[in-house]
Amino acid sequence: MAPILEIKNLYKNYGPVEILKDINIAIEPGDFLVLVGPSGCGKSTLLNCIAGLEPITGGDLMIGGKNMTDVSPKDRDIAMVFQSYALYPTMSVAKNITFGMKVRGVDQATQTRKLNEVASQLQIEQLLNRRPGQLSGGQRQRVAMGRALVRDPKLFLFDEPLSNLDAKLRVEMRSEIKKLHQTLGATMVYVTHDQIEAMTLATKIVVLKGGVIQQIGSPAEIYNKPANLFVADFMGSPAMNLIPAKARAGGAGAQIEIARGIGEPLVLVDKHAPALPEDVILGLRPEDIAEAGFRAGADVQDATCLVDMVEPAGADTYVVSELGGKQVTARLHAETVATPGEMLNLSIDMSKVSYFAPDSGQRLN
Numbered sequence: 001m002a003p004i005l006e007i008k009n010l011y012k013n014y015g016p017v018e019i020l021k022d023i024n025i026a027i028e029p030g031d032f033l034v035l036v037g038p039s040g041c042g043k044s045t046l047l048n049c050i051a052g053l054e055p056i057t058g059g060d061l062m063i064g065g066k067n068m069t070d071v072s073p074k075d076r077d078i079a080m081v082f083q084s085y086a087l088y089p090t091m092s093v094a095k096n097i098t099f100g101m102k103v104r105g106v107d108q109a110t111q112t113r114k115l116n117e118v119a120s121q122l123q124i125e126q127l128l129n130r131r132p133g134q135l136s137g138g139q140r141q142r143v144a145m146g147r148a149l150v151r152d153p154k155l156f157l158f159d160e161p162l163s164n165l166d167a168k169l170r171v172e173m174r175s176e177i178k179k180l181h182q183t184l185g186a187t188m189v190y191v192t193h194d195q196i197e198a199m200t201l202a203t204k205i206v207v208l209k210g211g212v213i214q215q216i217g218s219p220a221e222i223y224n225k226p227a228n229l230f231v232a233d234f235m236g237s238p239a240m241n242l243i244p245a246k247a248r249a250g251g252a253g254a255q256i257e258i259a260r261g262i263g264e265p266l267v268l269v270d271k272h273a274p275a276l277p278e279d280v281i282l283g284l285r286p287e288d289i290a291e292a293g294f295r296a297g298a299d300v301q302d303a304t305c306l307v308d309m310v311e312p313a314g315a316d317t318y319v320v321s322e323l324g325g326k327q328v329t330a331r332l333h334a335e336t337v338a339t340p341g342e343m344l345n346l347s348i349d350m351s352k353v354s355y356f357a358p359d360s361g362q363r364l365n
């Protein structure tokens with residue numbers, strides 16, 4: 001199948017400043033692509049370039065197989081939902097949703113049919129006569145989505161659509177957007193700085209930093225095999241532990257030596273390690289550290305640590321100890337008994353570890 005959206009070697013400058021550098025992305029019909037990254041990384045600029053609201057400095061942008069680089073936003077077959085909703089305050093909900101169709105000269109019967117269709121999809125039938133000022137944030141968000149849905153576009157673009165909502169409503173709207181994506185089978189590009197939103201919604205994630213793509217992949221690929229230290233640290237909460245270590249080739253695989261808060265260094269055997277330089281950063285997700293004996297398997301290695309801090313978090317208990325001069329967090333089961341200042345027998349699942357080069361930050365395995 002041809003990609004719905006294909007971005008080739010896209011550059012975007014504001015004056016002399018390069019904001020987006022050599023962006024290459026292709027998405028298939030039905031994909032939910034999430035652009036994620038810290039504030040200022042260029043996510044909104046990229047979305048605006050896709051929408052045609054910002055001209056691009058170099059490269060090509062194809063939508064539905066057509067080169068749209070120089071095509072005006074209204075002719076790109078896209079619909080955009082903004083953070084601010086951008087609803088017309090003096091129009092009713094129904095008028096807000098049908099206005100675009102009216103402007104495009106869609107006949108009255110089709111307008112009414114589509115309005116009813118999306119109103120029922122979004123469960124806003126009882127709100128159609130209200131004005132935006134008489135709606136809650138979540139309801140406004142639904143109306144803004146309704147306005148996009150009636151267009152039946154090739155591509156939906158969302159710019160941080162949930163950022164004005166409180167935490168509980170955010171989670172609710174997040175699952176509604178996900179449901180909507182599943183029922184419509186629509187193709188979506190969604191901007192957020194929230195890595196949890198990215199993980200839960202996306203079929204494909206693009207991680208951006210400083211206008212450069214750091215990694216493109218499924219949520220599982222990004223989470224389990226981050227391409228570099230930036231992605232490893234940015235995606236996941238609590239963050240991946242990034243522990244300086246020494247690697248030594250030993251039989252099959254390698255021995256990984258990590259300085260401990262007290263006593264002898266910790267030595268872990270990784271039978272599947274690739275050829276590694278002597279200095280590495282070991283990447284370890286908090287959930288891949290368990291209480292000793294809690295998890296079994298050929299790749300599980302014991303690691304006794306001095307407990308620095310215990311943080312009960314309801315479903316889990318986080319235990320922090322020092323390894324390789326870093327505060328390392330283990331996500332343990334809620335009933336874990338651990339006391340600061342005492343030793344705790346932990347185990348590490350070596351089949352899950354990542355290795356990074358300390359200088360370049362690139363993944364090594």
Ligand SMILES: Nc1ncnc2c1ncn2[C@@H]1O[C@H](COP(=O)(O)OP(=O)(O)OP(=O)(O)O)[C@@H](O)[C@H]1O
Binds near residue numbers: 037040046193
């Ligand atoms: N019109 C403009 N003129 C000059 N620089 C701009 C303009 N718009 C954005 N920028 C700069 O481009 C960079 C990327 O901005 P952008 O809004 O795309 O980031 P973002 O990742 O969406 O951030 P946020 O999550 O804070 O919205 C920023 O450094 C910003 O200052």
